[in-house]
Amino acid sequence: xxxxxxxxxxxxxxxxxxxxxxxxxxxxxxxxxxxxxxxxxxxxxxxxxxxxxxxxxxxxxxxxxxxxxxxxxxxxxxxxxxxxxxxxxxxxxxxxxxxxxxxxxxxxxxxxxxxxxxxxxxxxxxxxxxxxxxxxxxxxxxxxxxxxxxxxxxxxxxxxxxxxxxxxxxxxxxxxxxxxxxxxxxxxxxxxxxxxxxxxxxxxxxxxxxxxxxxxxxxxxxxxxxxxxxxx
Amino acid sequence: xxxxxxxxxxxxxxxxxxxxxxxxxxxxxxxxxxxxxxxxxxxxxxxxxxxxxxxxxxxxxxxxxxxxxxxxxxxxxxxxxxxxxxxxxxxxxxxxxxxxxxxxxxxxxxxxxxxxxxxxxxxxxxxxxxxxxxxxxxxxxxxxxxxxxxxxxxxxxxxxxxxxxxxxxxxxxxxxxxxxxxxxxxxxxxxxxxxxxxxxxxxxxxxxxxxxxxxxxxxxxxxxxxxxxxxxxxxxxxxxxxxxxxxxxxxxxxxxx
Numbered sequence: 001x002x003x004x005x006x007x008x009x010x011x012x013x014x015x016x017x018x019x020x021x022x023x024x025x026x027x028x029x030x031x032x033x034x035x036x037x038x039x040x041x042x043x044x045x046x047x048x049x050x051x052x053x054x055x056x057x058x059x060x061x062x063x064x065x066x067x068x069x070x071x072x073x074x075x076x077x078x079x080x081x082x083x084x085x086x087x088x089x090x091x092x093x094x095x096x097x098x099x100x101x102x103x104x105x106x107x108x109x110x111x112x113x114x115x116x117x118x119x120x121x122x123x124x125x126x127x128x129x130x131x132x133x134x135x136x137x138x139x140x141x142x143x144x145x146x147x148x149x150x151x152x153x154x155x156x157x158x159x160x161x162x163x164x165x166x167x168x169x170x171x172x173x174x175x176x177x178x179x180x181x182x183x184x185x186x187x188x189x190x191x192x193x194x195x196x197x198x199x200x201x202x203x204x205x206x207x208x209x210x211x212x213x214x215x216x217x218x219x220x221x222x223x224x225x226x227x228x229x230x231x232x
Numbered sequence: 233x234x235x236x237x238x239x240x241x242x243x244x245x246x247x248x249x250x251x252x253x254x255x256x257x258x259x260x261x262x263x264x265x266x267x268x269x270x271x272x273x274x275x276x277x278x279x280x281x282x283x284x285x286x287x288x289x290x291x292x293x294x295x296x297x298x299x300x301x302x303x304x305x306x307x308x309x310x311x312x313x314x315x316x317x318x319x320x321x322x323x324x325x326x327x328x329x330x331x332x333x334x335x336x337x338x339x340x341x342x343x344x345x346x347x348x349x350x351x352x353x354x355x356x357x358x359x360x361x362x363x364x365x366x367x368x369x370x371x372x373x374x375x376x377x378x379x380x381x382x383x384x385x386x387x388x389x390x391x392x393x394x395x396x397x398x399x400x401x402x403x404x405x406x407x408x409x410x411x412x413x414x415x416x417x418x419x420x421x422x423x424x425x426x427x428x429x430x431x432x433x434x435x436x437x438x439x440x441x442x443x444x445x446x447x448x449x450x451x452x453x454x455x456x457x458x459x460x461x462x463x464x465x466x467x468x469x470x471x472x473x474x475x476x477x478x479x480x481x482x483x484x485x486x487x488x489x
Contacts, residue, residue: 014473015475016480017476017477017480017481018477018480018481018484055473059466059469060468060469060472060473061469061472062465062469062473062475084451084452084465084466084467084469085261085264085451085452087466087469088451088466105423105426105448106419106423107420107423108423
């Protein structure tokens with residue numbers, strides 16, 4: 001079986017021009033392979049680079065060196081070398097991301113926030129909205145909120161909208177950044193169920209889970225990210 | 233992947249000692265929304281005017297692939313050919329609605345005029361399309377016979393957008409489309425543009441100094457300074473992982489509410 005994700009010799013650092021040009025290296029020679037149907041939890045101390053690795057893997061941060069091979073449209077594509085249009089195509093069809101916080105768009109309802117990635121992939125509107133409603137309902141978001149913009153929702157409600165948006169399109173690769181951080185026990189169970197279903201479908205998942213119980217139940221293995229010794 | 237809709241290379245333009253454009257190259261593909269950001273004097277509005285053929289560059293060229301699939305060099309087109317392109321396949325939204333509207337004719341007339349110049353002759357059809365487009369830009373179609381001066385700034389801007397989009401252009405240029413409007417009006421207009429662009433699959437170049445607007449609307453961001461492109465790429469990457477000192481300064485200068 002071919003890997004869904006294969007990170008090789010990834011390096012990422014930052015140069016802060018506004019702080020006198022100081023530079024620091026966060027990742028050096030990082031590697032990670034994830035097979036379809038597998039969930040890998042990134043572990044390690046805070047500040048070690050877990051989030052940086054996730055953001056590189058999402059294309060949000062540009063890699064300085066190395067490769068991020070993703071299985072996309074039947075071939076291995078290097079996200080680290082992809083141009084803006086290819087990254088958008090990969091995100092539309094292959095790569096989903098559930099961030100910790102929802103970026104709210106004025107006037108767009110929760111249902112439309114969830115349906116949007118489905119519509120972008122060509123799902124007919126009625127079907128996309130039906131799926132959005134079903135997922136929001138499963139995540140216990142009261143139906144009176146489905147038609148409202150999430151700007152005024154609580155943190156937990158916004159996170160559930162975000163989760164529904166990430167799980168709706170059945171991406172072959174899904175990244176999860178603290179997906180249960182502000183959820184109660186019942187909704188945590190729903191998320192654990194959604195992750196299990198995604199794995200059963202053959203999706204490859206990478207997550208940061210500070211909730212040890214959730215991590216133990218969903219992750220097939222962990223990958224420790226340790227701080228670089230000379231990081232300053 | 234599809235061929236570029238418009239591509240430019242080696243663009244140079246000087247105003248006296250000022251380099252307004254200094255070796256600028258870029259492209260846009262069908263359905264792509266590209267924000268050109270920078271501060272006043274960075275050359276971003278000049279770039280837009282050169283791309284749209286309003287101002288000739290002193291060197292370099294702009295190629296546009298038209299609906300028939302033929303590459304047209306914008307600088308080499310006759311004025312008549314440029315006007316034809318402007319009326320049919322292109323649209324231009326000015327910062328000041330007065331520059332894009334005919335203030336002496338009605339709202340419906342402003343929308344209908346563009347349809348007529350694109351060849352539509354049937355009066356009922358034109359009036360129906362005008363009313364339909366007023367509704368799409370969230371204006372009351374009952375006000376179709378009122379003059380633009382009766383409308384607020386935000387409404388005039390929406391009318392200008394309706395006038396521009398009624399002929400279903402393939403490429404739209406927007407110069408600070410929300411500049412000079414109240415913040416609440418800006419948000420609504422941005423959201424309207426966002427919806428229409430996605431629904432119609434438009435390719436859009438829009439110039440803005442508003443980083444938040446660029447994040448909301450753009451797929452790709454081009455950062456300009458002193459007439460040069462200093463950084464370019466995927467919108468969220470340029471904003472979250474800026475490489476160039478100037479981009480870092482722009483991003484760091486945004487106040488988050």
